[in-house]
Amino acid sequence: MREVNRRPIGVFDSGIGGLTVVGELRRCLPQEDIIYLGDTARVPYGNKSEDTIKKFAIQDTEFLIKFQVKVIVVACNTVSSVALEFLKDRNLGIPIFGVVEPGVKVAINKSRSRKVGVIGTVATINSGAHKRLFPEDFEVIEKACPLFVPLAEEGINSGSIAKDVAELYLAHLREKVDTVILGCTHYPILKDVIRDVLGSEISLVDPAEEVAKEVRDFLLKGGLLNSGGGNLDIYLTDIPPHYLELIERFLGDRVNNLKKVDLENH
């Protein structure tokens, strides 16, 4: 059994969008080993039912636990919104961090008008998970943007289609809020077109940076920091052709250790 501080950080997402969170973790904690799981065989989660999302979340978590991870980061907003408390209630003995609370925390600090927009998948928005965490005097406008994930995955992040879709989802937020939470790990890829439609005066909140800070603070306080690691292992349940390019776009770095895994027969 390895010393706790030498153990890896486990991160999972429905697909590869969560690699944007891994990128932040590595900038913030370059000496940590990271195990990433992307359930690309069953992606997306965001338009599926709560029961199914919970079932998948358990399987993802159990996969990471086999690597003796010292902490688990749920990089998926959908799972963080729908199943985080459910995962915590299972008493796995491992601290679990989601991406919803950090995003809300940043938005509360940033917003001067106390009027905030939240955009995410259908499951995330239906859950109301973000709204619940705001103080009562905040006005929170939530909007599901189901076409943003396929647009990001197709690399359509500029041009008239991306702009029209962003307009369709976001027009009614303009002039109503001063801060918008990007409540899905895919959305940072569409940041430019979202800013275009919302205007430059609205702050866009990507929770990834805050998540990384919270994990660092936790490890620091617990004496759990690693000083000799830095490896990243990426496990995906499916690796379609030409996927490597997309993976590196989300991670913002080159990828060496990419492995395919079968969660159903692991």
Next chain:
Amino acid sequence: MREVNRRPIGVFDSGIGGLTVVGELRRCLPQEDIIYLGDTARVPYGNKSEDTIKKFAIQDTEFLIKFQVKVIVVACNTVSSVALEFLKDRNLGIPIFGVVEPGVKVAINKSRSRKVGVIGTVATINSGAHKRLFPEDFEVIEKACPLFVPLAEEGINSGSIAKDVAELYLAHLREKVDTVILGCTHYPILKDVIRDVLGSEISLVDPAEEVAKEVRDFLLKGGLLNSGGGNLDIYLTDIPPHYLELIERFLGDRVNNLKKVDLENH
């Protein structure tokens, strides 16, 4: 053990798009019992790898076989393109019908210029399954349209976004072909906007009708027609909220028997 002709027809798809094929089967064979499986927990298949699609196709087929189906219809173009021969080679003892060959057959009959377009998912188009079936003197232009599935599922089948996306994918087919195969069960939902962009002189081929005819001919020849059935049972691996409306849109009828099933622990 039921007499063979009293047994149901099994139909499966990655999601609920295959219900357009079920609609045709029911119009053509109203006395047949049908078991439909939609793998909605893992939808879509069309942007996943060949290995994963084959694995899912085996699980889908094995689920239907437990109902003693007399024939299996693969209503999914992606599976028909990537895994049909693979399924047939497993010698399951049950005739298996795909949707690729019927679509190509209709297109060959319809096209006067012998220039045909094929649109489908990334996996379908990468497989080249349609192109292989055309006579050598046909010019076949294939185009993957990955945003069409999410558009259809979001019910965005008209307006500027649908039109821009259709223009993006289809503009180069205009004036180059006289017939286009709708090589994905979701695409009939977008028929109007596809026709808008391609022009009214191009014939659109939806394989569903031809598939139903071929199944009927096969049952007729084999003395396998049922005369006392007519039930439809729909099994889905996930049932997200508000899904019933979408299901009925694809089927073109009301739904009574909808059940959730777990393929991994069945």
